Amino acid sequence: MPNEIKGLNEECGVFGVFGAPDAAQLTYYGLHTLQHRGQEGAGIVSSDGASLYQHRDRGLLAQVFADQAELKRLVGNAAIGHVRYGTSGHNSIANVQPFLFHFHDGDIALAHNGNLTNAVTLRRQLEDDGAVFQSDSDTEILIHLIRKHIREGFIPALKQSLNQVHGGFAFLLLQKNRLVAALDPNGIRPLCIGQLANGAYVVASETCALDIVNARFVRDVQPGELIVIDRDGLHIDHYTTKTRLAICSMEYIYFARPDSIIHGVTVHNARKQMGRLLAREHPVDADMVIGVPNSSLSAASGYAEESGLPYEMGLIKSQYVARTFIQPTQILREQGVHMKLSAVRGVVSGKRVAVVDDSIVRGTTSKQIVKMLRDAGAKEVHLLISSPPFRFPCFYGIDISTRSELMAAHYSVEQMRQRIGADSLHFLSVDSLIRAINVPDAGDAPDGGLTVAYFTGKYPTPLYDYEAGYLKSLNEQERRAQGRLIK
Amino acid sequence: MPNEIKGLNEECGVFGVFGAPDAAQLTYYGLHTLQHRGQEGAGIVSSDGASLYQHRDRGLLAQVFADQAELKRLVGNAAIGHVRYGTSGHNSIANVQPFLFHFHDGDIALAHNGNLTNAVTLRRQLEDDGAVFQSDSDTEILIHLIRKHIREGFIPALKQSLNQVHGGFAFLLLQKNRLVAALDPNGIRPLCIGQLANGAYVVASETCALDIVNARFVRDVQPGELIVIDRDGLHIDHYTTKTRLAICSMEYIYFARPDSIIHGVTVHNARKQMGRLLAREHPVDADMVIGVPNSSLSAASGYAEESGLPYEMGLIKSQYVARTFIQPTQILREQGVHMKLSAVRGVVSGKRVAVVDDSIVRGTTSKQIVKMLRDAGAKEVHLLISSPPFRFPCFYGIDISTRSELMAAHYSVEQMRQRIGADSLHFLSVDSLIRAINVPDAGDAPDGGLTVAYFTGKYPTPLYDYEAGYLKSLNEQERRAQGRLIK
Amino acid sequence: MPNEIKGLNEECGVFGVFGAPDAAQLTYYGLHTLQHRGQEGAGIVSSDGASLYQHRDRGLLAQVFADQAELKRLVGNAAIGHVRYGTSGHNSIANVQPFLFHFHDGDIALAHNGNLTNAVTLRRQLEDDGAVFQSDSDTEILIHLIRKHIREGFIPALKQSLNQVHGGFAFLLLQKNRLVAALDPNGIRPLCIGQLANGAYVVASETCALDIVNARFVRDVQPGELIVIDRDGLHIDHYTTKTRLAICSMEYIYFARPDSIIHGVTVHNARKQMGRLLAREHPVDADMVIGVPNSSLSAASGYAEESGLPYEMGLIKSQYVARTFIQPTQILREQGVHMKLSAVRGVVSGKRVAVVDDSIVRGTTSKQIVKMLRDAGAKEVHLLISSPPFRFPCFYGIDISTRSELMAAHYSVEQMRQRIGADSLHFLSVDSLIRAINVPDAGDAPDGGLTVAYFTGKYPTPLYDYEAGYLKSLNEQERRAQGRLIK
Amino acid sequence: MPNEIKGLNEECGVFGVFGAPDAAQLTYYGLHTLQHRGQEGAGIVSSDGASLYQHRDRGLLAQVFADQAELKRLVGNAAIGHVRYGTSGHNSIANVQPFLFHFHDGDIALAHNGNLTNAVTLRRQLEDDGAVFQSDSDTEILIHLIRKHIREGFIPALKQSLNQVHGGFAFLLLQKNRLVAALDPNGIRPLCIGQLANGAYVVASETCALDIVNARFVRDVQPGELIVIDRDGLHIDHYTTKTRLAICSMEYIYFARPDSIIHGVTVHNARKQMGRLLAREHPVDADMVIGVPNSSLSAASGYAEESGLPYEMGLIKSQYVARTFIQPTQILREQGVHMKLSAVRGVVSGKRVAVVDDSIVRGTTSKQIVKMLRDAGAKEVHLLISSPPFRFPCFYGIDISTRSELMAAHYSVEQMRQRIGADSLHFLSVDSLIRAINVPDAGDAPDGGLTVAYFTGKYPTPLYDYEAGYLKSLNEQERRAQGRLIK
Numbered sequence A, B, C, D: 001m002p003n004e005i006k007g008l009n010e011e012c013g014v015f016g017v018f019g020a021p022d023a024a025q026l027t028y029y030g031l032h033t034l035q036h037r038g039q040e041g042a043g044i045v046s047s048d049g050a051s052l053y054q055h056r057d058r059g060l061l062a063q064v065f066a067d068q069a070e071l072k073r074l075v076g077n078a079a080i081g082h083v084r085y086g087t088s089g090h091n092s093i094a095n096v097q098p099f100l101f102h103f104h105d106g107d108i109a110l111a112h113n114g115n116l117t118n119a120v121t122l123r124r125q126l127e128d129d130g131a132v133f134q135s136d137s138d139t140e141i142l143i144h145l146i147r148k149h150i151r152e153g154f155i156p157a158l159k160q161s162l163n164q165v166h167g168g169f170a171f172l173l174l175q176k177n178r179l180v181a182a183l184d185p186n187g188i189r190p191l192c193i194g195q196l197a198n199g200a201y202v203v204a205s206e207t208c209a210l211d212i213v214n215a216r217f218v219r220d221v222q223p224g225e226l227i228v229i230d231r232d233g234l235h236i237d238h239y240t241t242k243t244r245l246a247i248c249s250m251e252y253i254y255f256a257r258p259d260s261i262i263h264g265v266t267v268h269n270a271r272k273q274m275g276r277l278l279a280r281e282h283p284v285d286a287d288m289v290i291g292v293p294n295s296s297l298s299a300a301s302g303y304a305e306e307s308g309l310p311y312e313m314g315l316i317k318s319q320y321v322a323r324t325f326i327q328p329t330q331i332l333r334e335q336g337v338h339m340k341l342s343a344v345r346g347v348v349s350g351k352r353v354a355v356v357d358d359s360i361v362r363g364t365t366s367k368q369i370v371k372m373l374r375d376a377g378a379k380e381v382h383l384l385i386s387s388p389p390f391r392f393p394c395f396y397g398i399d400i401s402t403r404s405e406l407m408a409a410h411y412s413v414e415q416m417r418q419r420i421g422a423d424s425l426h427f428l429s430v431d432s433l434i435r436a437i438n439v440p441d442a443g444d445a446p447d448g449g450l451t452v453a454y455f456t457g458k459y460p461t462p463l464y465d466y467e468a469g470y471l472k473s474l475n476e477q478e479r480r481a482q483g484r485l486i487k
Helices: A023-033 A068-072 A119-128 A139-148 A154-164 A207-212 A249-255 A267-281 A297-307 A330-334 A364-375 A413-420 A430-437 A464-473 A476-481 B023-033 B068-072 B119-128 B139-148 B154-164 B207-212 B249-255 B267-281 B297-307 B330-334 B364-375 B413-420 B430-437 B464-473 B476-481 C023-033 C068-072 C119-128 C139-148 C154-164 C207-212 C249-255 C267-281 C297-307 C330-334 C364-375 C413-420 C430-437 C464-473 C476-481 D023-033 D068-072 D119-128 D139-148 D154-164 D207-212 D249-255 D267-281 D297-307 D330-334 D364-375 D413-420 D430-437 D464-473 D476-481
Strands: A012-018 A041-047 A052-058 A078-084 A099-101 A108-116 A167-175 A178-183 A192-195 A201-204 A216-220 A225-230 A233-238 A288-291 A315-317 A341-343 A352-357 A380-385 A424-427 B012-018 B041-047 B052-058 B078-084 B099-101 B108-116 B167-175 B178-183 B192-195 B201-204 B216-220 B225-230 B233-238 B288-291 B315-317 B341-343 B352-357 B380-385 B424-427 C012-018 C041-047 C052-058 C078-084 C099-101 C108-116 C167-175 C178-183 C192-195 C201-204 C216-220 C225-230 C233-238 C288-291 C315-317 C341-343 C352-357 C380-385 C424-427 D012-018 D041-047 D052-058 D078-084 D099-101 D108-116 D167-175 D178-183 D192-195 D201-204 D216-220 D225-230 D233-238 D288-291 D315-317 D341-343 D352-357 D380-385 D424-427
Touching: A012 A023, A012 A108, A012 A167, A012 A178, A012 A225, A023 A041, A023 A068, A023 A078, A023 A201, A023 A207, A041 A108, A041 A167, A078 A108, A078 A167, A099 A139, A108 A119, A108 A139, A119 A139, A119 A464, A139 A154, A154 A167, A154 A178, A154 A225, A178 A201, A192 A207, A201 A207, A201 A225, A207 A216, A207 B341, A249 A267, A249 A430, A267 A297, A267 A430, A288 A297, A297 A352, A315 A364, A341 A364, A341 B207, A352 A364, A364 A380, A364 A413, A413 A424, B012 B023, B012 B108, B012 B167, B012 B178, B012 B225, B023 B041, B023 B068, B023 B078, B023 B201, B023 B207, B041 B108, B041 B167, B078 B108, B078 B167, B099 B139, B108 B119, B108 B139, B119 B139, B119 B464, B139 B154, B154 B167, B154 B178, B154 B225, B178 B201, B192 B207, B201 B207, B201 B225, B207 B216, B249 B267, B249 B430, B267 B297, B267 B430, B288 B297, B297 B352, B315 B364, B341 B364, B352 B364, B364 B380, B364 B413, B413 B424, C012 C023, C012 C108, C012 C167, C012 C178, C012 C225, C023 C041, C023 C068, C023 C078, C023 C201, C023 C207, C041 C108, C041 C167, C078 C108, C078 C167, C099 C139, C108 C119, C108 C139, C119 C139, C119 C464, C139 C154, C154 C167, C154 C178, C154 C225, C178 C201, C192 C207, C201 C207, C201 C225, C207 C216, C207 D341, C249 C267, C249 C430, C267 C297, C267 C430, C288 C297, C297 C352, C315 C364, C341 C364, C341 D207, C352 C364, C364 C380, C364 C413, C413 C424, D012 D023, D012 D108, D012 D167, D012 D178, D012 D225, D023 D041, D023 D068, D023 D078, D023 D201, D023 D207, D041 D108, D041 D167, D078 D108, D078 D167, D099 D139, D108 D119, D108 D139, D119 D139, D119 D464, D139 D154, D154 D167, D154 D178, D154 D225, D178 D201, D192 D207, D201 D207, D201 D225, D207 D216, D249 D267, D249 D430, D267 D297, D267 D430, D288 D297, D297 D352, D315 D364, D341 D364, D352 D364, D364 D380, D364 D413, D413 D424
Parallel strands: A288 A352, A352 A380, A380 A424, B288 B352, B352 B380, B380 B424, C288 C352, C352 C380, C380 C424, D288 D352, D352 D380, D380 D424
Antiparallel strands: A012 A078, A012 A201, A041 A052, A041 A078, A099 A108, A108 A167, A167 A178, A178 A225, A192 A201, A192 A216, A225 A233, A315 A341, B012 B078, B012 B201, B041 B052, B041 B078, B099 B108, B108 B167, B167 B178, B178 B225, B192 B201, B192 B216, B225 B233, B315 B341, C012 C078, C012 C201, C041 C052, C041 C078, C099 C108, C108 C167, C167 C178, C178 C225, C192 C201, C192 C216, C225 C233, C315 C341, D012 D078, D012 D201, D041 D052, D041 D078, D099 D108, D108 D167, D167 D178, D178 D225, D192 D201, D192 D216, D225 D233, D315 D341
């Protein structure tokens, strides 16, 4: 969750409901629990069976709907909503979802979590055929593809279009009388279905959003599925049968809320187990275990339990760091002033501290944490990472698509330790990661039904538009290891 | 810290610095770490040796200084700042501190944490003598008293005035060439002194504010002291010698940041110790211990360690609950929808859960937490409170000055348990509380140098304006227990 | 200009410049003088030869660019801008112009003043062919048409597209290296070209926008012309030769700024002449002439001069009526409380007053003005309108496209007088209107080169999508008079 | 009214009502018509007979009450309001009126138009006696004086206080059951009384504010009067009998709204008469007369009528110049770009133009106007000022209290003409000014009951705190002319 410290950012969270009074309000609460998946923009589109109503803007959900009248305007029994992460360059309101498109034969709203790997190619083809795009977003491509085939009917057009787009995606579409959800053939992004007491169905990125609206969990959406919800209830269809589960492991490691259950695994439990296996693989000689709040606290408590070391609060995180916060000057920063994290001197002073963190991206935060703990008197600082080294980019919706920013892509573990300044540095192995998560739905899918390409370079899909750039970023040895050759 | 759930609210936090370039900026960072002490308003006054500069407004610090230009306008080497809690009724900008008063013989700024017990009487006397008040705040009384005596000189006038006001108070005053700090004769509110690398002195409500600006801790301000900081350095003076330490125990239990050190005691360690002693006094038969985030996590981990039960994350707290958040409808609330806290179903389902919380004020949050855990499948819910029952109001700066809101003032523990719906309910004893905190500076002060009147009704000072109302709120038995008689 | 009182609202104003440093800033000042043409939204797109930069929002220009940084971000030597009137229903930011479209082969910005009469038909055809529209605006149709033909090259595609759209239009298009302007075949909306001292060319809806940036007037854009401005200078081309001047007479009567010169006629002079001819056609027995500020002051002074009656200030207009103004309650309104206009008691009391106004749309303002003057003591109130009765809607960009709101469409002059409560009511004849304006460029164009269809029902073009609805709104007699038959 | 162009700014407008439902709303409309008297801040305090309610902020009235809920909160049958001009330096919200003071024996609200000449002295004395001021405003002094005497009762204390303050002032005070108005002994600032249909009384700076709330004019408040309005009706009292009418002539020349009637004189009529007498004193050989909009249009039409020259619209003023407007760069300004005024080329080109303006303060606007007209082709530009040269400062509430800014204090008329660049420059004589206004209430008061000290240096009162500085600003000759000697 602490996106400001990490360099990793999930692209989005989605929520939809069909058949419930105050659908927009339910969507608002659902999106609230998904806010950790995106803080740059939020929006809701509702339907009253006749028309679609939209409100969206940049900022946090509570800012976008600061005026309650905006939410009240979104009448009707169906709605979809979206929270968005976006890089500053493209952070115009035109890119805030859900998109709402008006056609003489009916309006369509669209919300998306994920990333398409053949977006550039598709967009160029569409523009050459006369298409006019209104956003920079990949998401809009789907609607243009649908409209190309619209004379065949909406659902057939949608199925054809879903077979044309590639990558990791979870789409929600709202028409005046229908809510549609679709998941990519590898189920890379999470998406689940719930049901309200009144029988209405809910679709959300994570189960925490079902919980807040008191919806009973029904099932996870499966790879390649097309879910249609209308007045007749829930229809489970599919647009492809060439599927293979490869859910993003970073959801378990870092992104998802600890109370969410993805493909049968409670995220907190998976993290605690990562901590336990980390303690077995890498026991350290220390006086206490501390976690980096908030996302690493589960793993830290697992490490503490397994190792028998006391679990302490050695770092605390401010609740009040706002986007508008005035940043410390360079001089203050060099003195170790950090707005978000503080070391607890009274706890760590004079002690050998084992710090558990969930991942290292650029390494800058790790370095600051080690300095902060030493400044507060820690005698030794051992850094334990509850995931493997993050060496390869994500092309499925996490905002790291180049290797240049990844510390582990360029340095050995020992080099990283030196740069970070820790007394020791250890990572969880890929095998232990898979074992800690242990997806029950995995069947015989490789890597336990997980995408672990960030650690291994072995992606579950072709990379299309990204392939050439990716290949160039690999060194000789990596290319061979992955069986990739530049022609 | 989670003020929205509790009914308790600290009145303020203060920060001052003299002799450092960018004094206002340092004050901004210092106030940032004190934001948990007040979220209703914030302000800074700086001095460049010739003039005083002010900016203050309602809202969080980051909102008040959303425009960085406002901070840059506050030039000079000295500054004081304030974060404020205020009830909505009086939440006008006129009450946001520091107050800045212009006089033909020099400006004075004033910031205050605490509450005066004879404010009504003093104000009435002053008004009858021609005084015109600009705020509803007690704080302003001090300046009117000072001006009454001003012909005797500023410091003598201040000392006289400090002997006229009663209650719990920590004052900071800024003149163009001087920073002054004063603490009440019982040291009820915390106040500490630090020193920057360049020799400049810093004064703050908590040591976490020293840490963020990299100031070395010098000492706590002692009861009855008057601290003057000017170009010649630090002068420790006093305005009274009739002093006796009675630091507010709620600072340790609930208000202060876990990384702060008050009178030699790290707050996290005190809380963890409360949890340990609670486990000794009230062991329960459970499968796990969970804490109510964030302020009860330390006590919960103490309880877990002492009891040998696993420490789990059974409740999580949203980071994104804003003041502007649209509240759930009554129906949703009855369904258990809670914006701030969520139970982790995958952790508590089917389990006997021991929940540690730091206090019960009105009892409404406790009731919601128990319901939430049961809805998530908990088999048993045992509620363990790491402080004694809160039965008597605070007149020294915590925003509970009537007994009507206090659940423990009206119900026995068993009655409370029933209303809250827990399987068992236990409180820490007053003796264990005193033992857990264990203030080393206490000497032979009663109650270990703490104010524990909230639990015992035995206040360290006369109550002045509040005495009559307080007496009326007591029943016969309580009056006798406290040796108080209505004439 | 007083749009709030009238029911008439011009759709837009446009401004463009190519070849000048700080092009966006010049556009800002140009748009400032065109603000009377639209107060609902404003925007600017600039080009630095490589990229296009956009800022637009709802509200007045000064609000949209309240943060000067937004204007500074719009770098480059070329820019186009737009001020927009829009009905509240469609007042989303998506409809605020200029529109900016991104294509892999280059961006295009588009701004439009006018209205297309075959927009519905074109849009339906485009959508059925797969087009996805992003706004409700007619304007966007042009870009979809262009993209359909884009493989033939941009200028040929644009010419083809301009022959497909019908109605009244003035388009500005900006590409990274080119500014293009196009006017409809009847020149219904005004558009002029100017030149800066440095040789850069400027295009604007009115000459007042040339004046403010110190541009020398070059020429009016003529019907059917396509103006291309690039590094090689100004290129005058055309996309059709089937043209006939029919400039909108309402520009002279009401919309345009009095200092603008349209097709050789200074607007103030035209209005003053309307007042003079009105005095010749309808002399009244009165003590003074007063005008309704601000748009009728020219005509009123003309009437006064011709009639020899004194010209007085009998009505004054508040400068401070904001959009956010809290409207008087019904009771206050019935008492004659009016936020915008006040009668000057000391001037009109006891007098016979001749009030000159430029037009009557719904008649509600006229009624209020008469009441206000009588309440201030006027003995007689004679209402003189410096244009003919407004009986037929405008389909070329003025926001009256139904007859239901037009008082003169439903009542005789005598009936209008009674409803308004004036002692007499007179209108200028169509012939005098044409004579007063006296367009020198008119040649042998009918109606002196003016569109006077609002008074006669004789439109200079077919009405396409509007024809059926318009026919239904006519009575038998009107249909015959216009030679129109319902099949 | 065009404050941005002039250097002159009225300090305030006041409005009060007692005994009418929705008193705050009436006050809002009243203040709306007084907005020309101050645009920097606005506020209203209402009373419901038990409590006083306040809202005030910086900005225009419509901005301050942009949220209608703020106005609705101000319940009760009585209210006072204020619009304020303030220089940027002191433009804090603390200075925005009405001030509201809370006392244990009842609240008091206070609004003021004018300026006290012995404020510095009084404030110093009060502070030395212990007073704490909350604003920089002179206004607050009155409340401190009242509280000094409060044990004698409110009205006696007020009368004593009014005899202690000197200068030009119109005060409104609101207590929960009473509205009080007081005017200085010379009646320098205007103040009038009206009555609503329901019998409630209204007090306002100008009669235009009576008109908008449909109040019947009752009488002007006379010098030295104290008006008390309560449930028993209107009580006319006085605090001094040493009075002599000297109403500020600038109200007629420039500040007041043309529809207001001050001491029996309609402002428009006075201005028109100034124009007529100016034409008699200074006929010029020209083709037309034009006025500088808006405040000089009355005088211009008077000049035109008297001279027989045509009255034309040669300058127009933009309605859309906002405070936030981005100012033209220096280069653009030098090119004559002016945001507020434009010359009408089609009117003035090739013509000899007589421009009538109401006053010259710094001369910069006059210079710009002349340049603008010449740039638009005017052959000759004759500047005619409908008041005498403004040579001496105002100490009674107009924001010019030093002579350094006044062009006429430093240059002869011929020197002014050269600097401004006009072909001729003429001013109205003091005698004609007095004759044009012709106050019927004047009796045998000197200067026709007007303050004309701005032109003559002969002030109707001693200058107290300002005397020394003023004397220093005079040259030998001026000192002698005024019979003033420096000791």
